[in-house]
Amino acid sequence: MLKAATQAADHRERAVDRPVFPVDGDLDQARARLGALADEPTPAEAALDQLVAAMEPLIVVSTGPRYFGFVTGGALEAASAADVLTTGWDQLAFNATSSPAAALVEEVAGGWLKELLGLPSAASFGFATGAQGASTVCLAAARHWALAQAGWDVERDGLAGAPPLRVVANEERHATIDRSLRLLGLGAAALEPVAADDQGAIDVEALAAALDRGRPGPTIVCLQAGNVNSGAFDDIGAASDAAHAHGAWVHVDGAFGLWAAANPGTCHLTTGIEAADSWATDGHKWLNVPYDCGYVFCARPDAHEAAMSYTAAYLTGQGANGLRGPSDYVLESSRRARGFATWAALRQLGRRGVADLVERCCALARRFAEQLAAVSGVRVVNEVVLNQVLVSFGDDERTDRVVDRVQRSGECWMGATTWHGRRLMRISVSSGRTTEADVDRSVHAIVAAHRGL
Numbered sequence: 001m002l003k004a005a006t007q008a009a010d011h012r013e014r015a016v017d018r019p020v021f022p023v024d025g026d027l028d029q030a031r032a033r034l035g036a037l038a039d040e041p042t043p044a045e046a047a048l049d050q051l052v053a054a055m056e057p058l059i060v061v062s063t064g065p066r067y068f069g070f071v072t073g074g075a076l077e078a079a080s081a082a083d084v085l086t087t088g089w090d091q092l093a094f095n096a097t098s099s100p101a102a103a104l105v106e107e108v109a110g111g112w113l114k115e116l117l118g119l120p121s122a123a124s125f126g127f128a129t130g131a132q133g134a135s136t137v138c139l140a141a142a143r144h145w146a147l148a149q150a151g152w153d154v155e156r157d158g159l160a161g162a163p164p165l166r167v168v169a170n171e172e173r174h175a176t177i178d179r180s181l182r183l184l185g186l187g188a189a190a191l192e193p194v195a196a197d198d199q200g201a202i203d204v205e206a207l208a209a210a211l212d213r214g215r216p217g218p219t220i221v222c223l224q225a226g227n228v229n230s231g232a233f234d235d236i237g238a239a240s241d242a243a244h245a246h247g248a249w250v251h252v253d254g255a256f257g258l259w260a261a262a263n264p265g266t267c268h269l270t271t272g273i274e275a276a277d278s279w280a281t282d283g284h285k286w287l288n289v290p291y292d293c294g295y296v297f298c299a300r301p302d303a304h305e306a307a308m309s310y311t312a313a314y315l316t317g318q319g320a321n322g323l324r325g326p327s328d329y330v331l332e333s334s335r336r337a338r339g340f341a342t343w344a345a346l347r348q349l350g351r352r353g354v355a356d357l358v359e360r361c362c363a364l365a366r367r368f369a370e371q372l373a374a375v376s377g378v379r380v381v382n383e384v385v386l387n388q389v390l391v392s393f394g395d396d397e398r399t400d401r402v403v404d405r406v407q408r409s410g411e412c413w414m415g416a417t418t419w420h421g422r423r424l425m426r427i428s429v430s431s432g433r434t435t436e437a438d439v440d441r442s443v444h445a446i447v448a449a450h451r452g453l
């Protein structure tokens with residue numbers, strides 16, 4: 001155990017200089033090293049040595065400062081160390097009887113999160129696996145509430161025969177919203193897409209018109225804080241007003257963008273978020289908590305609990321010691337104690353540290369955009385309002401080739417996307433370890449790939 005913790009710490013230290021992607025990793029060799037299922041036991045230390053030898057050459061160095069793929073985020077020192085403790089403590093974070101510590105730390109950290117993000121202090125919350133899980137919980141609460149308004153008990157009677165439920169969302173919503181709707185039995189096809197502007201923010205007039213046009217009745221509106229490609233924000237205040245005027249529930253997917261609210265330099269982007277009914281965000285992206293960790297918030301605790309809580313004769317202890325049962329607010333029953341790492345991240349950073357993390361990543365994204373836009377043949381195609389930068393290197397094929405070359409260089413790693421019909425390099429700055437020098441070194445690698453073609 002001690003050796004593994006030391007190896008994990010050593011990996012984090014070496015992350016600064018290692019190739020960012022395991023370009024020379026050999027899958028066949030690693031598979032052979034993992035071996036076949038053995039008949040006999042192996043001593044723990046030998047098993048671990050074998051695992052490290054097999055896997056080390058394939059590890060993506062996303063804890064390092066030049067990983068810009070997806071919106072991966074780094075992993076803070078205190079949060080990573082707390083996650084090692086979480087493994088050692090091995091708490092069952094089901095309720096306050098199975099682990100008073102896990103229940104208490106979630107209660108405290110959940111309160112801190114609401115304060116930081118400017119959400120209503122009375123909102124209920126849950127620690128989920130990520131924004132996908134969080135949105136699924138939020139939309140289950142929304143489904144409960146909207147159908148209850150129409151006199152239908154969906155938890156008891158299911159959806160067969162229920163009043164039709166409208167779901168209206170930004171056409172550029174994240175694909176996880178569709179998956180949540182599938183899982184909740186509402187069906188992805190039930191979703192009514194609303195036009196977005198050229199940056200991907202919902203057209204509020206089009207939203208109001210769509211709500212006017214359709215039949216009145218139970219309705220959920222899904223908004224977005226932070227488009228996964230461009231970083232654009234829906235005007236959540238205005239869109240919420242339009243939705244509430246139609247009696248709809250407003251859900252905000254703010255997987256990474258909700259963190260703009262915690263920084264004075266970017267909080268104008270989230271104006272009006274407190275008016276929504278539910279919010280989903282991630283800890284493992286911009287807060288730099290290790291995987292996996294997401295958060296659910298709900299302005300209507302009754303709906304949240306009605307949709308999620310359950311009990312069985314042997315499962316005593318919800319509400320023991322005056323503590324809430326964490327599993328009443330998420331999809332999982334037995335679950336990892338995610339509160340320790342979140343508490344440690346928030347303690348390490350404090351309010352100012354969270355704001356600085358967001359501010360610095362945004363400034364570094366602008367630095368990427370300014371340097372790349374100055375190179376002939378390169379275009380930054382989005383307004384860099386947050387931490388996301390979309391770059392074209394000419395036609396689609398050429399852009400894909402540049403991305404491929406950069407990824408193979410091992411200098412840095414960024415993915416590609418298709419946005420508004422074009423292939424683009426997608427840069428996401430979301431690690432607290434990234435410095436100006438890392439951006440400059442990465443731009444150098446990108447320009448070399450571009451000029452080398």
Ligand SMILES: *Cc1c(COP(=O)(O)O)cnc(C)c1O
Nearest residue numbers: 130131132133174176228255282
């Ligand atoms: C990443 C992301 C999600 C999904 O979050 P997971 O943590 O992968 O579950 C949802 N919405 C947006 C906007 C995202 O960026």
